[in-house]
Amino acid sequence: MATIDDVLNAIDANLPASTQRLFDLLSIPSVSTDPAFTQQCLRAANWLADELKGLGYTAEVRETPGHPIVVGHARAKRKDAPHVLFYGHYDVQPPDPLELWEADPFAPRLADGKEGKEIVARGSSDDKGQLMTFVEACRAFEANGGLPCNVTFLFEGEEETGSPSLPDFLAKHKDELSQPDIALVCDTSMWNAKTPAITVMLRGLAQEEVVIRIASHDLHSGMFGGPVNNPVHALSKIIADLHDEEGKVTLPGFYAGVPEIPEDIAEQWRNLEFDESQWLADIGLTRVGGEKGKGVMEQIWARPTCDVNGIVGGYTGKGSKTVLPAQASAKFSFRLVGQQNAKAILESFRAFVRERLPADAKVEFINHGASNALQLPFSSEALSRARRALTEEWRKDAALTGCGGSIPIVGAFKRDLNMDTLMIGFALDDDRIHSPNEKYSYTSFHKGARSWARVLDALAR
Amino acid sequence: MATIDDVLNAIDANLPASTQRLFDLLSIPSVSTDPAFTQQCLRAANWLADELKGLGYTAEVRETPGHPIVVGHARAKRKDAPHVLFYGHYDVQPPDPLELWEADPFAPRLADGKEGKEIVARGSSDDKGQLMTFVEACRAFEANGGLPCNVTFLFEGEEETGSPSLPDFLAKHKDELSQPDIALVCDTSMWNAKTPAITVMLRGLAQEEVVIRIASHDLHSGMFGGPVNNPVHALSKIIADLHDEEGKVTLPGFYAGVPEIPEDIAEQWRNLEFDESQWLADIGLTRVGGEKGKGVMEQIWARPTCDVNGIVGGYTGKGSKTVLPAQASAKFSFRLVGQQNAKAILESFRAFVRERLPADAKVEFINHGASNALQLPFSSEALSRARRALTEEWRKDAALTGCGGSIPIVGAFKRDLNMDTLMIGFALDDDRIHSPNEKYSYTSFHKGARSWARVLDALAR
Structure with missing residues (x-):
């Protein structure tokens, strides 16, 4: 019987092919806010549905008043396995201003970054690279006896425009989509290139x-x-x-x-290494702006x-x-x-x-x-298991962090499906998401897939 | 020997041909601020030089660091005739926003306006239509014994971008261009559709x-x-x-x-018919904005x-x-x-x-x-003669007005050539200059040419 190590080895061995698949997806300019790219959004949705079907899962591209939503289902090898809902989005931000890109934003390429190889393209980090880490983890399980969890896939194409079609879609398919025990969302960042993170607060x-x-x-x-x-x-x-x-x-x-920040959270944050000067320098600044007397981390996570x-x-x-x-x-x-x-x-x-x-x-x-903003309960069992799984993969305690960005779907899962969400992502703060020359660390892509394998395994124990 | 009436009759008889010539000039998109239209600016300059040569005058298209300047010279029939410098500009504003034009801004056409026919095109009023009134007046004199004044023509192509090349050009050709006694500029408005005006103050x-x-x-x-x-x-x-x-x-x-407004000027302005409510209504407004307690005319002319x-x-x-x-x-x-x-x-x-x-x-x-702003002396003899000539043509006292817009060349004539300027124009306030669907009254074009014939005749008496 295959072990988690077999799954991880399969991910390692298949990395070049996984990368090529991601490049195929990145080459589709699925810009959701601009009607000129409507057909490209449909192309990206079809591409994802075909990927899931290629893994032997059911998958459908379902129409909405806006861009379509891909829904897929995969069975675990065990009958009593837990059921997770994995969410990602295939739409991307406009690439403007185009003249600041070093190459075509929709011609993905591997480049040498200051901390190793990087995948450069619009959507590489937000969110195509991230969502494919999960798909590649599933692929590795399929080659090694099957999934440890039942998985429902939900890929939308309007995240960058505020997910206008999703609430109605969730309501319409509530029976189908509220079956999972917990949602997994891969659209957030690591604490730093070496420290994984689970996001527990979203603005x-x-x-x-x-x-x-x-x-x-x-x-x-x-x-x-x-x-x-x-x-x-x-x-x-x-x-x-x-x-x-x-x-x-x-x-x-x-x-x-x-709210005022609770003392236990404030204490954890104080113990995280955070170089404010470097954070500022990375974006060409020397001084903290915004609210007087408040630091960078507090402002972004909690203000x-x-x-x-x-x-x-x-x-x-x-x-x-x-x-x-x-x-x-x-x-x-x-x-x-x-x-x-x-x-x-x-x-x-x-x-x-x-x-x-x-x-x-x-x-x-x-x-x-x-x-509105969102907060995951700290007492969640799934949170503890996922935290341990990440710590094993990265050999460093996973941080519980806030996130300045919004993921409206997480609010919708809570409100419409009464489902909590584990937000685990492998983006880095310097990924230039929404900016020219967006990139995704090659290590994030590789170890992200490995992380998901460990998390799925941990949730099923 | 031909009389001024013969000249005026010639203008009347040639109006259709004059209009076609203006349409030819308007069809050249000589947008000076956008480098994409550089060749079109040169085309417009060549077109004007060819027109002057066609009248038997000398004319040259002279290079500048920016768009070229056309200089022409015409001799009067009398040796002791006065000498005028006529200035106009062949460049136009960008037509943006294009989608608000009812037709191609560079496909001139005659349309029915609320007060008669209108010539609709970018530059029809600012300044191609205006400068052609003077050229057509000259043409009528040539068919009737010759010009009453010596005329130097100066057509520039950078008025809409602040005339950056003109000061150096005037300095370089100072001996040639400072010969005339007075400058005539046709780039201003009438007081209203029935009342001619000479502009004596420019912001x-x-x-x-x-x-x-x-x-x-x-x-x-x-x-x-x-x-x-x-x-x-x-x-x-x-x-x-x-x-x-x-x-x-x-x-x-x-x-x-x-300055505070001098009492004699204030008195003349009070006696001019001015319907503030209508002025506002024409641009979709109901109330005077800007400086509290100050009216429209005062703000535009003197604030x-x-x-x-x-x-x-x-x-x-x-x-x-x-x-x-x-x-x-x-x-x-x-x-x-x-x-x-x-x-x-x-x-x-x-x-x-x-x-x-x-x-x-x-x-x-x-x-x-x-x-800086400019002011013509009220005691000028040329001003008196021109005022009488306009009054004869329009059967209504010519108003002495201010103008909110700038004509940098008038300052340059004063500063660099020590020359005063008579600013006489036939634009109307609703010509939509710099805006979509710019137009020039067909009456302005026709009687503008007749006015210049009378002014040249009056200056030479």
Whole structure:
């Protein structure tokens, strides 16, 4: 009978073939936010379904109002085995700005990084490389007697746009998808290149685009400048007003539900090695910004934010244009923690904007999603087993961490399927996800697959 | 011997052919600010030189570091005739946003407007249609015994980008170009569709682009949001700080040199019919913005401004992107009046920006020109003659007005050639210059040519 070591050896032996499969998936430009790439999203979904079927599993590409969702099922070798739901997303962020990529973002390649080989491509780390670690672990079990757990696969294509179709999909397929005991999500980071991590806190995310229009059309800034209000100024005033001198968000009610950090968590965090100066240096900075008096880790894991993700108005080409713009718009996002209520915050935000509009200004709000923050119970048995499994693979205690990013699906699993989630991922903080030249450590890809093998094995004991 | 009436009749008879010539010029997309259109600018210059040569004048397309300048010379029939310098510009603004045009901006057409026929195309009013009124007046004189004045033609191709090559060009050709007694510029508006105007005050213009960079690259707003300062916020704070609650510009020293309006000018302006509500309604507004307590006409003719002409940062495509931008930029322009010093104001502005940068922010300033405001002496004999000539053509007293826009060349004529300028133009305030669907009244084109015939005749008496 095959042992876990046989499975791990199979992963090692198959690494070149696994890498080629990942490259095939990375070469599909499945950008979910841009309608021009709709067919590519479908291609990625079909590719994944074919992979699962190739492993002997059932798999279907199911339509949604947006991009399709892939659902697959695999049986464990044992009848009384636990049942896990594995989630990943096949959609990726737009590659813009393209001119900053060293090579085609959808022509994956192995490059030499400062800590070993890296897989460079859009989606290599977020999330195609990560989700394939799990698929490759399953493949290794199949070659060695079968899976230790029943597995339901759920691959969506709208994670980067706030998963608009998922809640309805979960509701529609609730009987099927609520069978597993726990969800496994591979979309988070390691603590560092040597220390695995399980993410137990996730910030929520509320996103709202604001469009302000004043004059009926763009005007000559000389012939009309003065008595005509400028929507760029109006929008800038709103953005400027959103933070005070201390770096705090000024939105009324914003900090309701923001918790103090519990002492045991604070203690664990203090004991983690974290080089704030290096973290800053890696992104070209020397000083901590944001809320005065609060450090990097605390702000990212446990404090809420308000950020403008994009702004545009008037002439933005080369040279100058003496235009008084008729319109300006900005995309706002709020990262949320603890018990902050995403919907209440968006309501407060809309009122805040409306109160600051000049005469004759019209405003349009475009929502891009709203999800609250999440917290996994520390007492979970699955958490303890997974932590031990990771510690065995990496020879270092797995850290229990927070994460600044949002994974709306984890909230949906809790809310709609009453299911907790183990967030285990192998990304690194310098993976440049959402940025040019995104990469995934080759070691993460390899040992990620090995980690999943150990976790599945541990959950089934 | 031919009389002025013969000349006017010739203009009337040749109107269809004149219109076709203008359409030929309008079909050349001579966008000066965008390097992609460099060859089109050269085409427009050659076209104009060929027109002048076709009238029997000397004409040359002369190179500059930017787009070429056309210089032509025409002799009057009388030896002791006065000598005028006629200036126009063949370059145009970019047509963006293209999707708001009802037809190709460079496929000129006659359309029915609310007050008669209109010539619709980018550049129809600013400035190709205007400059061709003068050329067509000259043509009519040539068919009727010759010009009453010696004429030097000066057509430039960089007016829309602040005329960067002109000062050096004037210096280099000073002996040739300083011969005329007065300059004539056709790049301004009528008071209304029935009332001609001579512009005696022009606002200056100082333009500066500001680029703020903080992190070394775009970051994930969840993984990095909080301790990393956002350049869009920094830029917005600067823009918001530039105006106070009264709509005044807060830049230190900004109002030094801004004059009170002299009583005789104020009296003339009060007697001009001006429907503020209609002016506002034409651009979709109901209330006067800008400086509190100041009306539309005063603000545009006699008050300085600060406007953002364009802003961009982060993701501006469809949907959302959870990015923390590394860079944000805005194009600022200051409209200046009286004795305000453009260069001093830009220096003050740069200091203002630098004082407001957060930690680790780097700023780049890109200048797009700086010119002070201008004022024509009311006692000028040429002004009196031109005013009478316009009154004869339009059967209505020509108004002496201010203009909110800048014509840097008028400052250069004064400074470099010691020459005053008569600014006479036939544009209308609703011509949508710099905006989609720019148009020029067919009446302006026709009676504009007749007006120039009368002005040249009056100056030569």
